[in-house]
Amino acid sequence: MKAETFAKLVVLDTLLDAEVGYYLEHPSASDLFRERLVSGISDLVDQIDTLDAVAAAHSYDAIVDFLSELPERGGDGVVTAAIRFKRASERLVRRGMRRREMEQASTWAVVVDELLEALAAEYPRAVPSADEIRAREYLRAQLLLTRARNAAESMLGRLDGEGQPEFRSDLDRLTYAVRHQRPSPRAVELLIRAPQEYARSQRPTSISRVGGFVLRLLLRRSPTAGDSERSRGDRGAATGWRRRVEDPG
Structure with missing residues (x-):
């Protein structure tokens, strides 16, 4: 499983959690809840399918x-179903992700990036104007932000590079804005940009993966001093053998 697929699964789990939370706070008929849930996650499942058909x-x-x-109605049944879904998602991740991949900062950087991207898409629906807040979408936005902060801690705990204080400060500014100030979508988009750029700088790149492969290949092929001596000896032996064949006398 790619880190991108894992990140999409985290977003999926987050959105389902938000839908369950909204249902528990605002009970409705199960048919309406199903309709809202499917409409809220169908595009995401399609994106997962593009990355990994088995995971999808x-x-x-x-x-x-x-x-x-x-x-039909009742919070306990919804909670039980949600917990079973979470356990199924965890099993899928355990089967698809190696332990060393889960311990890499770059994996969690992908998760942070995807969660912030989802937040950027959700917030305009949550706060379409200064005097309007849509409770269901706003709950989704808040939970996406919370999960992004959690993933950021997992990323930072595995990093020693520069820029961490600035990243934390940028994430804190975004948190205050979304949770308490609720500015315009454009303002939130600008606040998301800095922490997202930092997360993207920690993502694995195709160039680095190819470069690492080439370097390992060169190291395997690079001769040691002894190998060089043997190589010269082999070439000398081969030359002598050719001379004997060409001039047997």
Whole structure:
């Protein structure tokens, strides 16, 4: 499983958590809840399918199981179904991600980037104007921000590079804005830009992966001093052998 797929799965889990939270705070008919949930995550499942068809299939099965287990009304049944979905998602990640990949800062940088990208898309729907806040979308935005902060801590705990204080400060400014000030979508977009750029700078790049592969290949092929002597000896032996063949007398 690629880090990008893992990040999308984290976003999916976050959005489902937000939908469940909104349902628990604003109970409604299960059919309406199902409709809202499917409309809110269908595009994301399609994106996962583009990256990893197997992961998408397992996610789809978990979503179908979740929806089929929903009671007509009642918070306890929804919570139980949500917990089962989370356990299924965790099993999928354990099977798809190696432990060393989960310990890499670059993996969590991808998660931070994806969560901030999802927040940038969700916030305009949550606060379309200065005098309007949509509760369901705003809950989604807040939870995306919370998960982004959690992923950022996982990333920073594995980094020793510069820029961490600035990144933390940028993330704190974004948090105050979204949670308490609720500025315009354009203002939030600008606040997201700096921490997202930092996260993207920590992501693995195709160039670095190719470069690492080439370097390892060169190191394997690079001869040691002894190898060089043997190589010259082999070339000398080969030359002598050719001379004997060409001039047997």
